[in-house]
Amino acid sequence: MQKISSFRSIYLLAILSFVFACTDHSMPGPPQLETLVTEMNCHASFTFKLNVVESGNMHVVEYGIVYSASAPINPTPTVETNTKVIFSDPFSDGAKSKVEGGPCVPHTYYRAYAILDGGTVVYGNIIHFQYT
Numbered sequence: 001m002q003k004i005s006s007f008r009s010i011y012l013l014a015i016l017s018f019v020f021a022c023t024d025h026s027m028p029g030p031p032q033l034e035t036l037v038t039e040m041n042c043h044a045s046f047t048f049k050l051n052v053v054e055s056g057n058m059h060v061v062e063y064g065i066v067y068s069a070s071a072p073i074n075p076t077p078t079v080e081t082n083t084k085v086i087f088s089d090p091f092s093d094g095a096k097s098k099v100e101g102g103p104c105v106p107h108t109y110y111r112a113y114a115i116l117d118g119g120t121v122v123y124g125n126i127i128h129f130q131y132t
Helices: 002-021
Strands: 032-040 046-054 060-068 083-086 094-100 107-116 121-130
Touching: 032 060, 032 107, 046 060, 046 107
Parallel strands: 032 121
Antiparallel strands: 032 046, 046 094, 060 083, 060 107, 107 121
């Protein structure tokens, strides 16, 4: 009878060891960005703003705001074809801003972006600014 109970104890210990040895490994996730309303003053400067909702665990090479402010207007600005405002602050969770000159045209579409290691681009929501 003792052999059975010691066998069960060893078996139970082995199972518990396997259960506690297994851990969840998080897969690398991209950052999540939110474009914030930019303060625009055509006679002075523009304050471009974005929020890093979650920085994720993938390396970010560059981030900032991309905007389209030329004719014809592109309502979906991309880093490949439009003007970028590159932020220099370290990439981390929270709101970021950068003061710079910007477009002073009737319509501007802009959004936050982050370029990941390997060239993949992650974008935030698009905001439309209409100057009257």
